[in-house]
Amino acid sequence: MMVITFAFLITVIAIYALFGGADFGGGLLEATLGRHPVLQKKLQATLSPVWEANHVWLIAVVVILFVGFPKVYTTLCTTLYLPLSLALLGILLRGSFFTFRKYDPDPGKNLKVYDWIFRVSSVLTPTFFGFIVAATLVHLPKLSTHPDYGYADLYLRPWFTFMGFLCAIFVNAVFGYLASVFFFGEVDTDAERKVIQSRIRGFFWATFFSGGAVLFWGGFHALVSPQKFFAPFQVGAQLIAVCGIGWMLYALKRGKVWQARFAAGLQTLAFLTGWVHMEYPVFFRFDDGTSLTVQNASAPYITVLWLNIGLVIVLSLVVPLLVYLYRVFQSKPGVQERA
Amino acid sequence: MARSQMAFSLAFHIIFAAISMVMPFLMYAAYRRYLKHRDPIDLQLTRAWMKGSAILFATGAVSGTALSFQLGLLWPGFMEHAGPIFGMPFSLEGAAFFLEAIFLGLFLYGWGRIPERRHLFFGLMVGICGLSSGLLVIAANGWMNAPTGFDWVNGQAENIHPWKAMFNRAWPLQAIHMLCASFMAVSGAALGVHALGLLRGKGRAFHLRASMYLMPCLVISSFLMPITGDLSAKSVAKRQPEKLAAMEAHFETGSRVPLLIGGIPNEETGEVKYALRIPGGLSFLAFGNFNAEVKGLDAFPEDERPPVLVPHIAFQVMVGVGGLMLMVSIFWLFARWKKWDLMADRKWQWLLLLLAPLGFIALEAGWVVTEVGRQPWVIYKIMRTADSVTPVPGLGWNFIVIFGLYGVLGFLSFGLLWKWFRIESEREPES
Numbered sequence: 001m002m003v004i005t006f007a008f009l010i011t012v013i014a015i016y017a018l019f020g021g022a023d024f025g026g027g028l029l030e031a032t033l034g035r036h037p038v039l040q041k042k043l044q045a046t047l048s049p050v051w052e053a054n055h056v057w058l059i060a061v062v063v064i065l066f067v068g069f070p071k072v073y074t075t076l077c078t079t080l081y082l083p084l085s086l087a088l089l090g091i092l093l094r095g096s097f098f099t100f101r102k103y104d105p106d107p108g109k110n111l112k113v114y115d116w117i118f119r120v121s122s123v124l125t126p127t128f129f130g131f132i133v134a135a136t137l138v139h140l141p142k143l144s145t146h147p148d149y150g151y152a153d154l155y156l157r158p159w160f161t162f163m164g165f166l167c168a169i170f171v172n173a174v175f176g177y178l179a180s181v182f183f184f185g186e187v188d189t190d191a192e193r194k195v196i197q198s199r200i201r202g203f204f205w206a207t208f209f210s211g212g213a214v215l216f217w218g219g220f221h222a223l224v225s226p227q228k229f230f231a232p233f234q235v236g237a238q239l240i241a242v243c244g245i246g247w248m249l250y251a252l253k254r255g256k257v258w259q260a261r262f263a264a265g266l267q268t269l270a271f272l273t274g275w276v277h278m279e280y281p282v283f284f285r286f287d288d289g290t291s292l293t294v295q296n297a298s299a300p301y302i303t304v305l306w307l308n309i310g311l312v313i314v315l316s317l318v319v320p321l322l323v324y325l326y327r328v329f330q331s332k333p334g335v336q337e338r339a
Numbered sequence: 340m341a342r343s344q345m346a347f348s349l350a351f352h353i354i355f356a357a358i359s360m361v362m363p364f365l366m367y368a369a370y371r372r373y374l375k376h377r378d379p380i381d382l383q384l385t386r387a388w389m390k391g392s393a394i395l396f397a398t399g400a401v402s403g404t405a406l407s408f409q410l411g412l413l414w415p416g417f418m419e420h421a422g423p424i425f426g427m428p429f430s431l432e433g434a435a436f437f438l439e440a441i442f443l444g445l446f447l448y449g450w451g452r453i454p455e456r457r458h459l460f461f462g463l464m465v466g467i468c469g470l471s472s473g474l475l476v477i478a479a480n481g482w483m484n485a486p487t488g489f490d491w492v493n494g495q496a497e498n499i500h501p502w503k504a505m506f507n508r509a510w511p512l513q514a515i516h517m518l519c520a521s522f523m524a525v526s527g528a529a530l531g532v533h534a535l536g537l538l539r540g541k542g543r544a545f546h547l548r549a550s551m552y553l554m555p556c557l558v559i560s561s562f563l564m565p566i567t568g569d570l571s572a573k574s575v576a577k578r579q580p581e582k583l584a585a586m587e588a589h590f591e592t593g594s595r596v597p598l599l600i601g602g603i604p605n606e607e608t609g610e611v612k613y614a615l616r617i618p619g620g621l622s623f624l625a626f627g628n629f630n631a632e633v634k635g636l637d638a639f640p641e642d643e644r645p646p647v648l649v650p651h652i653a654f655q656v657m658v659g660v661g662g663l664m665l666m667v668s669i670f671w672l673f674a675r676w677k678k679w680d681l682m683a684d685r686k687w688q689w690l691l692l693l694l695a696p697l698g699f700i701a702l703e704a705g706w707v708v709t710e711v712g713r714q715p716w717v718i719y720k721i722m723r724t725a726d727s728v729t730p731v732p733g734l735g736w737n738f739i740v741i742f743g744l745y746g747v748l749g750f751l752s753f754g755l756l757w758k759w760f761r762i763e764s765e766r767e768p769e770s
């Protein structure tokens with residue numbers, strides 16, 4: 001049962017990483033388009049409709065965690081409370097300033113403020129997600145076994161690591177990459193395409209190098225067991241992640257927007273699966289040798305059972321509706337004027 | 340520190356939550372009437388309320404997300420045990436909210452793109468989902484007041500029944516009372532805003548039409564408020580007698596207990612000063628019998644008594660507002676019967692403006708009664724607040740950041756809303 005819940009958890013994280021990621025990356029991309037105001041406007045228009053829906057996936061993650069894996073949730077909320085709060089701060093600021101910017105009928109001087117808070121907070125959140133991801137690799141101190149530890153030992157050092165820094169860059173790079181590939185289909189002149197293409201390339205190389213650095217650093221410091229590191233599954237995932245770029249570029253060249261998006265999505269999913277494979281079944285490790293795993297951290301059977309049933313029902317309602325929403329959004333307004 | 344942060348965030352969230360539980364219905368009603376009579380003013384109103392729903396939806400969702408993390412950040416001990424038990428309503432709330440977000444998207448972007456009837460239906464669905472999401476979380480809160488659906492063995496929950504936990508005894512009444520409260524608070528506040536519009540003298544037709552929708556909401560909810568509130572009080576008397584005692588500043592157990600109106604209780608001496616006493620009143624209200632025995636605070640061990648001053652005052656505020664609103668409603672009904680044109684009267688407009696914040700004040704006060712009256716327990720008779728609080732030090736900073744941030748966000752959202760409101764109400768209706 002809890003394995004199914006875990007599968008749901010990863011699926012929801014994957015969806016959030018793809019769509020939410022493209023959304024966060026959109027803020028970063030917007031910041032790099034300072035010299036192309038027309039493109040910025042277009043980008044803002046494509047970001048608009050999806051925000052509310054994307055954001056909900058994160059809440060689904062939280063709910064699955066605290067209902068299905070309460071100990072994981074509490075660890076996240078105590079030992080890692082700093083990066084979590086900072087990521088949360090980013091979400092809060094980003095969401096509200098996005099809405100303010102969109103709905104302010106005459107933003108005037110505020111526009112600059114809205115813009116910059118939106119962009120900075122778009123980077124803030126993925127950055128701290130990166131730190132949190134890195135923290136799943138190290139051995140966290142347990143509050144109860146270290147009465148002598150100070151604040152920094154307990155709440156800062158576990159996650160504020162060089163690895164965390166690398167992961168933060170990596171997450172931002174991936175999100176920026178996703179955003180620029182997704183956005184490519186929305187521009188319509190050759191000059192604009194050129195600009196976006198250069199961004200795609202830039203973000204790809206950033207992803208490539210930071211990802212390489214993460215792998216190298218992780219391998220070098222034996223944060224991951226070599227067995228898993230060189231498992232065929234793992235190597236395969238990494239290969240897909242890297243070689244996907246070939247497909248993506250090929251699709252771009254032939255103007256197949258959807259194929260390119262698909263390829264970029266696949267690359268991201270490959271990173272994620274690789275990571276999950278490396279970590280499974282562990283969520284967090286502690287320095288007293290214990291760890292929280294899918295099996296030992298899960299809620300009682302009956303709760304997990306109902307959670308799974310609920311998730312199946314909800315997803316089967318939500319997915320068709322989301323598709324419908326998307327179709328409506330893509331369609332052209334008819335005779336009636338728009339709101 | 341953790342407590343004030345939690346209380347503050349909740350108090351902030353609840354405002355947006357209440358609005359997003361009610362406003363979509365107003366939007367729906369106006370749109371429905373528009374489709375029937377094709378009166379452009381109704382369309383204008385629909386749009387105004389739609390924009391309001393959209394802006395506040397975002398702030399509500401964002402503050403709710405923050406809350407779902409904060410529960411863990413501040414009360415890890417609580418969440419670790421409670422999560423699997425009362426997770427059901429929270430998951431369902433998440434689901435309802437998800438659907439609400441989608442339907443709102445469909446409504447926002449559906450203008451001219453989907454058939455009108457279906458568009459209208461989506462508007463209704465926004466309201467229904469928003470409402471259910473609000474009422475579902477209350478199940479979680481009700482469970483904290485009346486924990487069921489598990490056995491508590493050596494500090495661990497066993498034999499968990501998520502459904503039993505969800506359908507706890509406190510939920511139905513709390514949910515209904517809160518439902519009416521949201522309608523009262525939101526319609527009262529909106530009426531105040533439109534009254535201000537009338538006072539400013541622009542967009543008359545628009546504001547009058549708005550009050551045509553709002554006034555009945557206010558009247559109906561103000562009649563339901565004392566009824567549901569009284570039922571709540573009776574249920575509290577049975578399930579959490581010490582909360583009732585605190586609310587009513589009732590220190591000594593006895594029969595034929597007077598009802599205190601007003602008054603400042605002194606927790607040390609157990610005396611209440613400056614109160615009006617109605618003999619046997621409390622006995623009657625709590626148990627329907629003037630001679631019934633009502634437990635006072637002295638019936639409970641010292642370390643299980645809730646604070647008295649705060650719940651008592653908060654309770655008086657809530658009931659006071661309820662009474663005032665009821666009088667206003669009765670007056671309005673009377674005026675209608677006499678065919679007076681109240682809305683054109685500047686005095687009445689001023690009155691509505693002054694009443695505007697009261698509904699929300701009562702709403703917050705009611706929550707203070709429920710939450711503070713439950714102390715020192717976070718889960719009634721199961722877990723103490725002190726045992727569930729986070730071990731993380733230095734929350735002061737966290738609080739300051741949240742406080743400042745919410746201040747700014749609240750200010751900006753309402754500022755924006757006001758801008759839109761002016762634009763929509765002063766626009767010439769297009770035919």
Ligand code: HDD
Pocket residue numbers: 484509512513514516517518519520521523524564565567568569571572573575657658660661662698699701702703704705706707708709
């Ligand atoms: C517009 C707001 C409003 C108004 C006018 C009233 N209430 Fe209320 N009351 C609430 C808003 C509220 C609330 C905020 O919605 C609460 C907090 C918790 C809850 O479920 O509802 C609440 C709780 C609450 C409780 C505690 C329930 C519990 O702890 O489970 C009682 C006993 C009452 N109310 C009684 C009354 C009475 C007798 C009123 C007489 C007019 C009244 N309320 C008016």
Ligand code: HEM
Pocket residue numbers: 342343345346349350351353414417476477479480702703706707710711714716717724
């Ligand atoms: C589902 C809804 C709610 C949940 C799960 C919840 C949960 C909690 C928790 C865990 C605490 C901490 C323990 C404590 O100090 O009592 C608390 C306290 C508090 N909450 Fe709530 N709450 C809910 C709704 C609300 C709302 C809507 C408000 C106010 C508008 C509110 C106001 C307070 C206050 C004032 C306290 C502090 C009480 C004190 O420490 O004396 N709560 N609540």
Ligand code: HEM
Pocket residue numbers: 056059349352353355356357359360395396397398399400401402403404405406407408410432433434436437439469470472473474476477480
């Ligand atoms: C009794 C108190 C509460 C009521 C009536 C209430 C009601 C609502 C409503 C109506 C919404 C939809 C917001 C919108 O449409 O703008 C919402 C959103 C939300 N609320 Fe609350 N809420 C309460 C307390 C809480 C608490 C204690 C939590 C903490 C976990 C919480 C978490 C959330 C979250 C995460 C959202 C965002 C969307 C989602 O649920 O997925 N709420 N709430």
